[in-house]
Amino acid sequence: MENQGMQRRPHVVLVPAPLQGHLSPMLELGTLLHSKGFSIIIAHTIFNSPDPCNHPEFSFLPIPDNLGDQTAAAANLMTLIITMNNNCEAPLTEILAEFMKRNDQHDQICCIIYDMIMYVSGAVADKLQLPCMILRTSAASAAAAYEHLPRLNAEGYFPLQDSKLQDLVPGLHPLRLKDFATADMGNIKDIIEISAITNNTRNASALIWNTVDHLEHTALALVQQAYPVKFFPIGPIHKMAPPSSTSLLQADSNCMAWLDKQAPHSVIYVSIGSIAIMEEKELAEIAWGLANSSQPFLWVVRPGSVRGSEWIELLPEGFKETVGERGCIVKWTPQRKVLAHVAVGGFWSHCGWNSALESISEGVPMICRPCFADQNINARYLSEFWKVGLHMDGQLDRVKIATTIKRLIMDKEGLEIRQNANAMKEKTKLSVAKGGSSYSSLNELAKLILSNQLPK
Ligand code: UDP
Numbered sequence: 493m494e495n496q497g498m499q500r501r502p503h504v505v506l507v508p509a510p511l512q513g514h515l516s517p518m519l520e521l522g523t524l525l526h527s528k529g530f531s532i533i534i535a536h537t538i539f540n541s542p543d544p545c546n547h548p549e550f551s552f553l554p555i556p557d558n559l560g561d562q563t564a565a566a567a568n569l570m571t572l573i574i575t576m577n578n579n580c581e582a583p584l585t586e587i588l589a590e591f592m593k594r595n596d597q598h599d600q601i602c603c604i605i606y607d608m609i610m611y612v613s614g615a616v617a618d619k620l621q622l623p624c625m626i627l628r629t630s631a632a633s634a635a636a637a638y639e640h641l642p643r644l645n646a647e648g649y650f651p652l653q654d655s656k657l658q659d660l661v662p663g664l665h666p667l668r669l670k671d672f673a674t675a676d677m678g679n680i681k682d683i684i685e686i687s688a689i690t691n692n693t694r695n696a697s698a699l700i701w702n703t704v705d706h707l708e709h710t711a712l713a714l715v716q717q718a719y720p721v722k723f724f725p726i727g728p729i730h731k732m733a734p735p736s737s738t739s740l741l742q743a744d745s746n747c748m749a750w751l752d753k754q755a756p757h758s759v760i761y762v763s764i765g766s767i768a769i770m771e772e773k774e775l776a777e778i779a780w781g782l783a784n785s786s787q788p789f790l791w792v793v794r795p796g797s798v799r800g801s802e803w804i805e806l807l808p809e810g811f812k813e814t815v816g817e818r819g820c821i822v823k824w825t826p827q828r829k830v831l832a833h834v835a836v837g838g839f840w841s842h843c844g845w846n847s848a849l850e851s852i853s854e855g856v857p858m859i860c861r862p863c864f865a866d867q868n869i870n871a872r873y874l875s876e877f878w879k880v881g882l883h884m885d886g887q888l889d890r891v892k893i894a895t896t897i898k899r900l901i902m903d904k905e906g907l908e909i910r911q912n913a914n915a916m917k918e919k920t921k922l923s924v925a926k927g928g929s930s931y932s933s934l935n936e937l938a939k940l941i942l943s944n945q946l947p948k
Contacts, residue, residue, distance in 0.1 A: 500599060501531035504941065505553075505588065505622075507606035507613045510540035510576070512740050512766035513846045514607050514629045517702045520733035521605065521627060522550055524726070528938040533591070533601075535584060537576060546737040553591070556583045569767070569865075570682060573690075577612040585616045592620065603941050605700065614694040623946030625698040630845045632703050632711035632725075633873050634866035637667055638687050639718055641680070644672070650680040666876035671868040691719075697946045698722040700937060702729045702849065705929040706919045707878065724937040728849040730828060731924045732934060740766070744822040747790055748829060751820075754788050757837035757910075760859070760897050761830055763792040764842040768863035771799050772806045774888055779811045781893020782819065787837075787901050790830065791821045831856050837910075838900045840884075843870040852880060855917030857909040859884050859896055880913040882906075 504525055508518035519542060522532040532550045536542055537557040544552045558579045592600060604624040606613035617624035628635065644650065644661070649669060657670035693699065703725050705712065716723055726732060751759060764770065775798050782789045795803045804821060830836060831854040840859040841847045848870050851858050858881030860871035875883035884896045900906040923930045940946070
């Protein structure tokens with residue numbers, strides 16, 4: 493299928509969600525399908541749109557989303573998802589119908605693949621009588637856990653009582669009730685409702701997962717019981733696809749030169765991803781925790797991620813002088829390159845699923861400090877089940893931070909975690925190599941789309 497020359501390529505339309513952790517895997521899926529002989533059309537919102545210059549091999553169809561950058565940036569996640577879907581249904585239908593009108597019957601769209609949170613694309617596919625599939629960019633373990641939310645709610649677990657937060661959830665080892673903490677996502681009814689909408693596979697022929705079978709075999713099997721469609725775990729997608737630029741923010745590559753100067757496995761890399769924010773008080777605790785740990789650190793403070801400030805204006809007085817060259821603070825890194833650097837000894841992460849997969853792929857042990865939603869569940873699996881990280885739970889304070897960093901980077905405990913992470917890295921390498929589970933799954937996926945046997 494690779495070199496089709498002037499032959500017509502079947503068109504696949506990809507509908508990414510305009511959030512960093514969703515956009516990257518979708519664009520990389522596009523690269524993978526393009527290498528299998530498909531022509532790729534990215535139907536994207538104008539808010540947080542991908543840069544077409546980074547992907548000259550794709551066509552781009554902007555969806556007039558009527559969101560406005562200001563409104564979108566200010567909205568909470570739930571409101572953004574709902575507004576985005578409401579606003580996109582009609583224009584997405586229109587631009588795809590227009591595309592179909594322009595092309596003859598031999599040059600038609602063979603499938604729409606949409607991000608699970610761009611759920612309205614399922615209705616659009618219905619209307620246009622096109623086959624569709626869903627890309628899941630979060631962990632199967634999280635999906636399996638959220639399947640239990642309606643039951644837990646019916647059994648009276650919500651709102652969560654303080655005295656029960658540490659209780660294990662029956663049948664969901666290693667999760668505790670507090671791992672379902674929902675305060676930051678809205679009330680439980682909203683969450684159950686939005687989960688039901690995003691988990692509705694409607695007419696989808698398959699679910700494509702950014703995960704690896706060796707990591708989530710059991711969770712995938714559990715979720716499969718709820719969704720009787722084909723599953724394709726093809727992750728980590730960034731390791732399947734050749735490196736490409738999918739970042740919405742400009743990375744500061746000076747940090748790579750700083751890393752070159754540090755001793756192997758000595759640096760703690762700190763990032764809370766593209767969405768989470770922190771309070772000034774947390775900034776101060778993190779700063780002094782890093783300072784007191786005595787380890788070198790690379791810290792991403794995303795502009796706007798500290799409430800009430802533009803960037804690092806609220807860093808405590810004396811901090812910069814105390815740490816000097818031992819600390820490197822940047823606005824955004826080329827994270828995958830950072831994690832692959834030999835100087836990095838640990839990743840303090842908010843446990844977004846991409847970050848988790850990226851860390852596992854490079855064998856970097858983690859400090860798990862989730863901020864919201866599925867990150868809580870990922871953190872628990874990373875630390876208690878896959879044992880590739882330490883869960884830094886509870887109140888954030890400088891003493892705990894410094895101790896946890898030392899435990900991970902210096903102690904025997906940390907060495908064991910690093911060994912587990914390295915074992916995961918090797919297994920993951922095998923999964924994406926020729927004949928591995930993700931490699932084979934991608935081939936099967938391409939075959940299925942080409943078969944023309946997808947239900948419309
Ligand atoms: N990322 C990056 N540079 C940074 C911080 C994050 O490139 O300085 C990337 C990271 O590699 C990952 C994505 O941003 O691919 C974040 O996705 P994730 O699912 O981890 O978290 P989210 O941002 O969705 O909360």
